[in-house]
Amino acid sequence: MIIKNRDELVNNRSIIFKKLREDTLSSLEYLFEKIDPENRIKKILKKEDGKLKILDDEINLTEFKRIFLFAFGKGSIKMAKGVISELNVYKGIVISNLENYDLPQNIEYIKGDHPIPGEGSLLGGEKLIELAKETEENDLSIVLISGGGSSLVEDSLISLQDLKKLTKIMLRYGLSIDEINIIRKHLSNIKGGKLLNYLKGKVYSLIISDVIGDKIDTISSGPTYFDNSTFKDAYDIFNKYGILNIVPKSVVEIIEKGLRGEIEETLKENEFPKDRVKNYIVLSNSKACEYLIEFFKSKGYSVLFLGSKIQGEVKEVSKILSEIIIDIYEGKIDIKKPVALIFGGETTVFVKGDGKGGRNQELTLLMSKFIKDKKILFLSIGTDGIDGITDAAGAICDGETLNRIESLKLNIDEFLDNNDSYNLFLKLNDSIFTGPTGNNVMDIGISLIL
Numbered sequence: 001m002i003i004k005n006r007d008e009l010v011n012n013r014s015i016i017f018k019k020l021r022e023d024t025l026s027s028l029e030y031l032f033e034k035i036d037p038e039n040r041i042k043k044i045l046k047k048e049d050g051k052l053k054i055l056d057d058e059i060n061l062t063e064f065k066r067i068f069l070f071a072f073g074k075g076s077i078k079m080a081k082g083v084i085s086e087l088n089v090y091k092g093i094v095i096s097n098l099e100n101y102d103l104p105q106n107i108e109y110i111k112g113d114h115p116i117p118g119e120g121s122l123l124g125g126e127k128l129i130e131l132a133k134e135t136e137e138n139d140l141s142i143v144l145i146s147g148g149g150s151s152l153v154e155d156s157l158i159s160l161q162d163l164k165k166l167t168k169i170m171l172r173y174g175l176s177i178d179e180i181n182i183i184r185k186h187l188s189n190i191k192g193g194k195l196l197n198y199l200k201g202k203v204y205s206l207i208i209s210d211v212i213g214d215k216i217d218t219i220s221s222g223p224t225y226f227d228n229s230t231f232k233d234a235y236d237i238f239n240k241y242g243i244l245n246i247v248p249k250s251v252v253e254i255i256e257k258g259l260r261g262e263i264e265e266t267l268k269e270n271e272f273p274k275d276r277v278k279n280y281i282v283l284s285n286s287k288a289c290e291y292l293i294e295f296f297k298s299k300g301y302s303v304l305f306l307g308s309k310i311q312g313e314v315k316e317v318s319k320i321l322s323e324i325i326i327d328i329y330e331g332k333i334d335i336k337k338p339v340a341l342i343f344g345g346e347t348t349v350f351v352k353g354d355g356k357g358g359r360n361q362e363l364t365l366l367m368s369k370f371i372k373d374k375k376i377l378f379l380s381i382g383t384d385g386i387d388g389i390t391d392a393a394g395a396i397c398d399g400e401t402l403n404r405i406e407s408l409k410l411n412i413d414e415f416l417d418n419n420d421s422y423n424l425f426l427k428l429n430d431s432i433f434t435g436p437t438g439n440n441v442m443d444i445g446i447s448l449i450l
Contacts, residue, residue, distance in 0.1 A: 002032045010394060012429050017398045020377040020448045024396070027295045027446065028381065033090075034291040037075040037146065037208060037439050040283050041082025045206070054204060055280060056333050064140040064202070066090035068122045069107065070128060070195075072153045073210045073220055074114070074384050074440040077101050081199070081244045083142055093131050095124035095153045098436055112152030117160065125155035127188060132198035139201040145313040147210025147384060147440030149220025150181055150201030153319065155189040157263075162248035162278055163187070169247055174313060174350040177211055178239045181221045182229040185266050187254055191221035192229075193267025196277060199224075201326070209284040210384075210440045212309050212345060216279050225279050227266035231258030284308070285344040285442045288383065292444065296340035301448070303340050306326070309346030310445070317347050321447070322370035328449050329374055341447040349388075355420025359386025360443055361395045361431070365421040366403075367447075368397040369412065377449035381432055384440035390422045392431040395442075404428060 003009070003025055010021045010313075035083075044055050044308040052059040061067075070079040070093030076193030078095045080103065083089065094108040097114045110124040135141055156163050166187075170180050196203065200246040205224045207216060215298060216225040235255050257263045268392065292301050306324070310317060327333045347359045360380040367378040382392030404411050408427060415424040425431040 002029055002434050002437065003437065005431075008429055009432065013152035013398060013400060016375060016450070017377060017400065021376070021396065021400065022448075023296075023299055024370065024377060024379055024446055024448060030295045031288060031444070032437060032439070035283060035288050037283070037440060038082040040209065041079050042085060044282050045083065047086045050248045052080050053248065054206070055282075057278065059140070059204070061140070061204075061338065063138070063243065065136070065138045066138055066140070068092060068131065068135055068141045069144070070141060071095070071126065071144035072112070073144070073149035073208070074152075074436070075146030075438055076144055077103070078438045079144040079208070080107065083144065085327070087142070091131065091134070091367055095128065096438075097148060097152060098438065100197050114148045114151045116153050117151050117163050119160065121152055121154045121301065122156065122160060124153040128153055128195070129155055129188065129198050132195065135200045137201050141199050141201060141203045143203060143205040143224055143384075145205055145220045145223065146208040147219070147442070148179055149223070149293045150184050150191065151219040153190070153252070155172055157187050157254050158248065158250045161248045165248050166251055169243055172351045173241045173243055174302055174348040175237065175241060176311070176348065177346065178215070178218055179219050183234045183237060184221050185227055185229065186234045186258055187232050189219065189249065190223050191266070192217075192227040193222060193225055193272065196267060196273065197222035201276070204431060205277070205279040206282050207279060208439070208440050208441060209281050212311055212442075213282050214284050216281070217306060222402075223430045224277060226269045226272040228269065230265060231263075235259060238422050253283070260281060270392045283441060286442045289342055292342050292446065297301065301338050301340040302336045303342060304335060306343035308344035308442075310343045310347070312347060312360055313368060314347045314349050317371070318363055318366035321445075322367060325376060325378070325447050325449060326370065329376055337450055339449040340404060341449065346442045350420065351419050353418030353420060355415065355418035356423055357419050357421035358382070358392070358394075359391050360387045361390070361392060361421035361425055362416070362419065363445075364395040364397050365416060365424060368401040371397070371399050372402040373399055375446045379447070380443060383437060385434040385437040389436055391433065392422060392436045395421070396432060400430065401430070
């Protein structure tokens with residue numbers, strides 16, 4: 001089972017919510033099996049008669065002297081195993097956030113750091129470039145990109161200390177992933193298409209998307225794709241959030257040099273070598289939601305899918321979601337019950353307290369206020385198994401959750417004001433623990449309505 005405390009979560013409530021919890025947690029087990037990165041790579045990548053098929057493309061392997069493997073992100077270990085099972089890889093590197101791995105000796109493994117870059121991230125960037133420089137014109141490079149790569153691997157124009165400080169500021173002020181990555185790309189030697197400066201020969205990137213809209217230039221900051229953003233965009237983002245005066249001085253200096261043309265821009269579309277580089281999205285949040293829809297329909301639920309682009313600050317998102325859910329509950333929306341409402345995306349939290357939490361747990365805690373005393377369940381989970389900087393993947397609540405909080409003589413608003421959802425859900429035994437899943441297709445939300 002992927003959910004380590006599943007039995008505890010199921011048996012934590014009354015009979016009516018026990019059934020809803022069983023169905024919800026079973027749907028997650030089904031989901032994680034379906035979106036396993038190794039299985040997905042094996043499905044879309046096939047070697048037959050000296051030719052390699054990647055989705056609808058076919059490559060003649062006899063044209064290449066060697067095959068190199070470059071993998072980075074939370075799904076990179078499993079993705080790499082999928083490739084290795086099909087291809088004879090000459091040499092490779094894998095950079096991820098897991099302690100345990102099982103890879104051949106010719107594949108170097110580096111443990112990077114996430115969500116704040118660290119020494120491992122810089123080592124990963126150094127080794128990545130070092131191996132990329134070994135490639136030649138008659139080589140084939142398979143690049144495996146998945147969520148978290150922006151933090152896990154880096155070759156930075158600023159010091160690690162300043163990079164850490166900048167990342168913490170951007171997370172604290174609730175910048176979107178697009179905005180964060182625009183800034184990252186302009187402070188990096190490998191992001192924004194710059195990895196292609198080192199890779200020679202054919203390059204095929206297989207990508208697991210962890211961003212809204214599956215934008216290749218944003219996933220892991222687009223190391224093998226062109227980038228339309230500019231130093232001016234990065235500068236404007238700092239002004240938008242009023243943080244220009246609090247980010248490290250070195251960051252401002254780099255951006256200002258870029259504005260003056262003293263530092264090279266990211267790779268632009270007219271410079272992109274499309275004759276030798278191809279990028280494929282092989283798994284995404286929308287695909288994950290399709291599997292959930294399939295599961296709940298098989299269980300007799302009517303399904304309402306809100307899409308895979310739910311984003312925004314959790315307080316505002318919770319208001320919109322609760323209005324839809326309550327309208328379904330009260331019969332104002334014409335849909336047969338029981339209903340499974342499903343959505344995907346990635347919210348943000350504006351952190352003002354010093355508690356411990358994550359966007360999924362805070363969203364779930366907010367939702368518990370709206371569904372009080374109603375036959376409704378709500379769950380939000382990060383598919384990487386890590387919500388914020390906690391060891392929980394997310395949390396679950398139902399119509400009895402707020403009453404339980406009050407029976408413990410706890411004040412939900414105090415926990416919300418302190419951004420301390422993690423510790424409140426621990427007290428309720430409603431945190432969801434999976435451990436790192438070796439995957440990341442953003443967040444999944446489920447609400448079951450009777």
